[in-house]
Amino acid sequence: MAPTTQQQLHIPDLLSILNIQSDTNPYEDVVRPETEKWVSSYGIFTGTSWDKFLASDVPRFSSRTFSYADRDKLRDCTDFCLLMFALDDITDDEDQKEGTLTGQACIRTMQSDGPLLSSSPGERMIKDYRARFFKSTGPVLQRRLLKDWEATFNAFPKELEVRESKEVLSIEEYTLIRRDNCALRMGFTHIEYALGIELPDEVYQNPVFNEMYLAALDMAWLLNDVYSYGKEHAKGQATWNYLTCVMHEKSIDLQTAADYSGIKFRELYDRFIDGKSRLPSWGKPLDSDVAVFLEGLGIWLAGTLRWCFEMPRYFGPRYEDVRFTYLVDLGVFEG
Template sequence: MSDKPQMIHLPETMANWPWPRYINPHYEEVKAQSDAWFKEFKPFTETSQHAFDKCDFGRLASLAYPWASKEHLRTGCDLMNVFFVVDEYTDVESAPIVREMVDIVIDAMNYPHKPRPDGEILLGEVTRQFWERAIKTATPSSQKHFIEAFTDYLNSVVEQASDRDSDHVRTVESYLSNRKENIGARPSYVPAELGLNLPDEAFYHPVVTELSYYIAELIILDNDLASYNKEQATGDDRHNILTVVMQQFNTDLEGAIAWVVNYHEDVEIKFLDGMKRLPSFGPTVDKELEEYVLALAIWPRTNDCWNFESGRYFGSKGLEFQKTRYVPLLPKVKNDSTLKREQVVVPLVDL
């Protein structure tokens, strides 16, 4: 028997993506401000906060919004902190509790000037403060788009919790349909839109909607490839495209990865083709739409770079794995799922 650890091969899915890596020059400064604000809420234990910090969500925002002003980048950094605290808090709860949490977040977003009730879970006040600051520098159309997209995302988190409660593994089609909202891509496009005034006929045009969902799919595929190792180790891999493909097509991990690579290539082609089919709405709107579509197009590169540059999935060895493309399979660990809210365990990856 060999003592060598089993390895997972991470294919270079983004090798042919036409858009390079960018990062916002205000990254360090704005990330520090956002993180200091977030930590005031004491959302985690010291150990879990350390693991959360390793994820470097300010880097994710700075890669995603490389041309944003400091104010709009701050909205992006705050949003990433909000996303991932919602993620950590809801991941360990049953669907009815997740529904209660989600309703609090939706209420805080719709009434950002209303004081939150005493004793409420901190998600309400975190969301309220984030959105109250964001709307000061956001156009009315971008505010509307964010509230719609973030509400859809939150409702999909409840669906994910229902799947978890019943240990339900979806089909590929059903999984991607839920995950396209659940990955949080649509609300994540909005910080790039905060200064734009895209009219409904452009923003909701079928081709633009199609493009936004293709990007969401690329983010899902790359996120699931990167996160699978951590998720299989903690027993939280039922909500991952690799598990779904293995079960539906009765294949092994290698076969599932090959399926994802092929599907990824198909989606890339569809996105590039869709860009050619964008209608014209006149010079002013076309210029803004071009800016928005560019913001969509850099998201898959953003996501791929952050997967390796942060410590969320590969600990301190991300850049090494980005070169070698081989990651040792993590041993199974048991997290204490009885620890909730401020006591929730944010797993630290150490490969």
């Protein structure tokens, strides 16, 4: 792997690859104060840490990725997104031992339908959200959420292990773990929730649908890795990043790895689009449900990409400049 000595990184324009519109949800301004008050009530963040958390503008992320949701479902989906971002920020600086304990506590809290015995604010948030989600959904989505929640937090300690050991995984190894620990499967389950549908297991077990689902999943975490590289590099955490794996495995420099990621993103998008013509028919109304879910995946991708340039979480205070230049400084991150 060539050493990272360059001062700037030209990131690929991934949004131009997608021919997908992404609007904001008309209920964003109504939901925003409610959902931020919900998080604030648990006292997880205070002072400057709360200001920094708000600066990520998670309600805008939810507004763009669930632009079609009604008011109540947007509120629930935004609460879920804020919960996951909060847990991500809480564990960001934990070591492997601490992160493993946090992950086990998160799994235990979500899996249990009994009373919460812990006073941890994070666990109380999880229990609150679980109760609301289970009240509004059927067994299919409930089972899917529980399964993916467990997979996410079981995979999380591996990321911390890699960060501590500075081990660089192969692209294949990294991809398999990243699909779980990115929490995006749970986000995709909320697409079904926001649309008011529940796709049966037979749809997920179809090889063409699964290929399209994994293509969307890989695009979602890939764009996150590429656009957050500058921040992770500045924090000394870039070992756990797709670009690092590509540099190491292919013996190329950072810019070439970023260019490669753009090519990979296009390949995944082409695979996603190609699958639409090969999907079988399940009859009415399931065909319609599958179609709107796949449309929801596209909206998620386009919405996430637009949101990345609307706040400083990944690019620091110069995020508006990056939106036009696609040049990321690799110096000290000032987010």
